[in-house]
Amino acid sequence: MTVTASQVKELRETTGAGMMDCKAALTEAKGDMEKAVDILRKRGSATLQKKAGRVANEGIIDAYIHAGGKLGVILEVNCETDFVARNKDFKNFVHDLAMHIAAANPLWISRDEISPEVITKERDIYKEQALNEGKPEKVIDKIVEGKLEKFYERTCLLDQPFVKNQEITIKNYLGELVGKIGENIVIRRFDRYLLGEEE
Template sequence: MVQISAAMVKELRGATGSGIMDCKRVLAEAEGDMEKAIDLLRKKGLAKAAKRAGRSTSEGVIYSYIHTGAKLGVLLEVNCESDFVAKTEDFQLFAKNIAMHIAAANPMGMNPEDVDASVIEKEKEIFRAQMIAEGKPENIIDKIVEGKVEKFYKEVCLMSQQYVKDPQQSITDVLKETIAKIGENIQIKRFVRFQIGE
């Protein structure tokens, strides 16, 4: 049995923002292995986040981000359950990071249903023409086009985009981690991105 020191608990708490008792518990479970303990906390946190998903989010912030040079800006609404959480540093930082991501990644909508149908039809036409030019058999072209459309949605829909600060995570992953850390349901409600000349 590995002895769990106060320094180990402090280190894990600093790395994850989790409570003291949770840190002690997972360190014991992970037999003092810091990496394993962090993984265990993340899994438990994500499970808690899934439970919180149905709770009402009637508080929050409208966050504005103006990029250097004042030619690009984002207005973003992020909701949470309480006014207290809306004012916390973690929540404000989450809103700022998402707004900066939107400025950089230029999503077309939150989810696939938010992307204009005419854009999707145009993409399908382009994909189909590419497949025909490559000499793909007619019977598999539709399947390939559907696959390419799915990939297109992942690239242009905010919730499935790779997070610009950590491409190993999607925005949905970052949202779930923030819910787990903060302890309240959070929703990215809507956004608008302005760019001079667009």
């Protein structure tokens, strides 16, 4: 099947991916726009894995202050080159991220940062809840794992659905940007401040 220039243009505008990547994805998806978007997303995640080992010591620090000045976020995101640090897409990503953190209040960037003690405690709570609800012994482990996934979704930045597009997680959004820019991008650290909140 032939992929038209207008299809490539539409997919490019939707995803921000390169022209050749869009054409290849559309060809693979036999012209189905939704499938082509999924293909590009998966490739973005694959690119993210490939680039993850490269050193990222450039980047920017950004801040987001919510209307009324009672909630604010300061955030550092790193990339490999100063050129990318000045890139509009990169800057937009960092600002979106700061706004997302203000709204979604993650506790950690990724699951790797959570101490084993916290995970053990959560598992114990979920197991106790399932037993108290009279759930059969054979399904308790599955219930605990499901609740643990929800816990990651609530508390880990990379697992959270992006506030501006609930269809994707922050990890998907990061993967798409890495695929588009071609550099390793690392969310280094953030702080979220709520007026009057205790440290």
